[in-house]
Amino acid sequence: MTVTATSNLASFFGSSPEDVKELFSSWGHKPYRAKQIAEWYFGKRFFSLDQMSDLPAALRAQLQEQFSWNFPDIVSSLDSPDGATKLLLKSDKNQMIETVILRYENRTALCVSSQVGCKLSCAFCQTGKLGFFRNLTTAEIIGQFALAETIVQKEGRTITNVVFMGMGEPLDNFDPVVKAVKILISPDGFGLSHRKVTVSTSGLADKIRLLSEQTRVALAISLHACRDELRNELMPINRRFPLAVLKEAIQHYQRVTDTKITFEYIPIKDKNLGLREAKELVQFLQGIPCKVNLIPFNSHPGLPFERPSPEAIDQFQRYMLDRGFVTTVRYSKGGDVSAACGQLAAKDSTNLDQIPRRKSVIGG
Ligand code: SF4
Numbered sequence: 415m416t417v418t419a420t421s422n423l424a425s426f427f428g429s430s431p432e433d434v435k436e437l438f439s440s441w442g443h444k445p446y447r448a449k450q451i452a453e454w455y456f457g458k459r460f461f462s463l464d465q466m467s468d469l470p471a472a473l474r475a476q477l478q479e480q481f482s483w484n485f486p487d488i489v490s491s492l493d494s495p496d497g498a499t500k501l502l503l504k505s506d507k508n509q510m511i512e513t514v515i516l517r518y519e520n521r522t523a524l525c526v527s528s529q530v531g532c533k534l535s536c537a538f539c540q541t542g543k544l545g546f547f548r549n550l551t552t553a554e555i556i557g558q559f560a561l562a563e564t565i566v567q568k569e570g571r572t573i574t575n576v577v578f579m580g581m582g583e584p585l586d587n588f589d590p591v592v593k594a595v596k597i598l599i600s601p602d603g604f605g606l607s608h609r610k611v612t613v614s615t616s617g618l619a620d621k622i623r624l625l626s627e628q629t630r631v632a633l634a635i636s637l638h639a640c641r642d643e644l645r646n647e648l649m650p651i652n653r654r655f656p657l658a659v660l661k662e663a664i665q666h667y668q669r670v671t672d673t674k675i676t677f678e679y680i681p682i683k684d685k686n687l688g689l690r691e692a693k694e695l696v697q698f699l700q701g702i703p704c705k706v707n708l709i710p711f712n713s714h715p716g717l718p719f720e721r722p723s724p725e726a727i728d729q730f731q732r733y734m735l736d737r738g739f740v741t742t743v744r745y746s747k748g749g750d751v752s753a754a755c756g757q758l759a760a761k762d763s764t765n766l767d768q769i770p771r772r773k774s775v776i777g778g
Contacts, residue, residue, distance in 0.1 A: 422482075423480065423481050424553070425481065425482045425506075425551075425553035425554075425557060426455075426481040426483055426553075427461075427483075427552075427553040427554075427557045428553030428556065428593075429597075430593065430600070431452055431597070431602035431603050434448050434452055434455075435448045438451075441476070443473070447469075450468060450469060451466060451469060451477075452602065454466040454469075456603050456605070457605075459563050459572065461483065461485070461560040463477055463478055486503040486504060486506075486554070486558065486561060487503065488503060488561070489504050489510065490502045497516065497517035497518065498514055498516050499515040499517075499565075500512060500514050501513045501514070501561070501562070503558065503561070505530065505554055509530045509547055510530070511527040511530055511550065511554075511580070511581055512580055513526055513527060513561070513580060514580065515565065521575055522571045522572065522574055523574065523575035523577060524558070524563075524573050524577070525577050525580045526555055526558045526559065526576060526577070526578055526580050527550065527558065527580035528578055528581070528584040528586075528587045528590075528591050529546065529548070529549050529550060529581060529584075530546075530548050530549075530581065530582070531545050531548075531581065531582070532545075532546055532581060532586075533546040533583065534586070534616055534649070534650065534651050536636075537647065537648050537649070537717075538638070538680060538717060540714060540716070541581045541582070543716065543717075544581075549582075549586075549590060551590050552590040552591075552593040552594045552597070555591065555594040556597060556598075559573065559576065559598070573606075574606070575606070575610040575612070576598055576606060576610070577611075577614060578591060578595075578611075578613045579612070583615060583616055583618065583651075584614065584615060585615045585621035585622065585625065586618060586621070588621055588624065591613070592628050592629060595611055595613065595629055596629055598611050599611050599631065608630050608631050608632070609673070611631050611632060612631070612632040612634050612676070613631055613632070613633055614634035614635075614636060614678065615634070616635075616636045616649055616651050617636070617651055617652065617655050617660045619655040619660050619662070619663035620655075622660075622663040622666070622667050623663050623666055623667070626666060626670040626671055630672075630673065631671075631673070632673055632674075632676065633664075633667055634676040634677070634707075635664060635675060635676070635677050635678065636649070637678065637695075637698075638678075638679055638680050639686045640694035640695045641657075641690075641694050642656050644686060648686070657698060661698065664702060665701065665702060668702065668703065674703055674704060674705065675702055675703070676704065676705055676706075676707060677704055677705070677706045678707050678709055679707065679709070680708075680709050680710070681708055681709075681711060681721075681722050681727050681730060682720070683711070683721060683722040683723075683726075684722075687722050687727070692730055696734070696739070699739060704740075705739075705740040705741070705742070706734060706739055706740065706741040707741075707742055707744045708727060708742065708743045708744065709744050709745075710743065727743055728743075731743055
């Protein structure tokens with residue numbers, strides 16, 4: 415398959431199973447033709463028309479003429495010894511986004527980006543430092559999945575989990591992200607379990623409620639502090655949706671969708687890892703069936719924070735465990751290639767620098 419990004423045609427990767435059926439019917443094809451392509455595309459996850467051998471040549475030509483089937487261009491690919499691959503990709507509009515493949519023994523996860531840059535300016539996040547450029551389309555999100563799936567298929571793997579934890583705040587790009595989620599989890603789509611697709615949000619409480627009306631998917635909350643004053647400092651979005659409002663939205667989501675919530679908490683040296691913060695975390699989590707992931711901060715030049723000692727993290731974890739909260743320490747994969755949480759900043763972002771940035775409009 416060609417890997418050139420530039421095309422004026424709509425990308426096929428934005429299509430849902432329903433879109434495919436409608437398209438084929440509008441073209442006057444028999445319904446079984448739509449089923450055929452769905453089996454190749456959604457079922458076998460083949461993203462090139464050349465691979466769809468039982469489709470008539472005329473139909474393949476029609477699909478080729480009407481749609482772009484191009485993957486995003488790979489600008490660079492960095493492998494980490496722990497099994498992560500960070501792909502720096504160029505979007506249709508010549509902007510850089512990042513996608514990370516995470517290989518585990520029995521699963522293969524993909525961390526996708528939902529925006530170019532981010533508006534939310536979290537103090538510990540490299541992406542936040544970039545500012546915001548634009549939302550990605552559904553096709554650009556599924557394009558990341560299609561590209562990564564094609565790469566891992568060559569290794570005998572298949573993508574089993576997708577996390578919206580790359581560049582951007584997914585719920586700030588609501589409709590395209592929800593459509594992508596539905597394509598990923600629909601039994602007629604790529605068929606991933608709704609438990610294996612995670613939307614990670616910094617806490618847009620209104621959108622968390624809206625999400626509960628649209629789909630049922632695993633929800634992760636980037637929490638990082640449970641005192642408004644401290645969370646305001648680390649995550650400006652907290653000024654718009656303070657902790658009490660966020661908690662109500664999370665509990666609402668849980669009531670409606672019956673899903674367990676994951677809380678991501680980045681331990682930062684001398685910031686959020688003391689006894690006071692541990693007590694505040696326990697207090698916040700009361701009444702929310704959940705698990706907590708402690709993801710030690712990855713120090714980076716330009717960010718004024720440091721990783722705490724393993725002992726301090728251990729102590730914090732023990733405090734949580736002793737109070738009955740499932741709490742794991744997750745050293746993010748890919749730290750050595752800047753692919754860990756809060757480290758996606760499209761460093762090779764020459765084109766980003768040529769585009770005027772939009773000022774932060776949320777939480778700022
Ligand atoms: S942590 Fe997430 S929400 Fe916050 S600035 Fe970074 S990408 Fe945006």
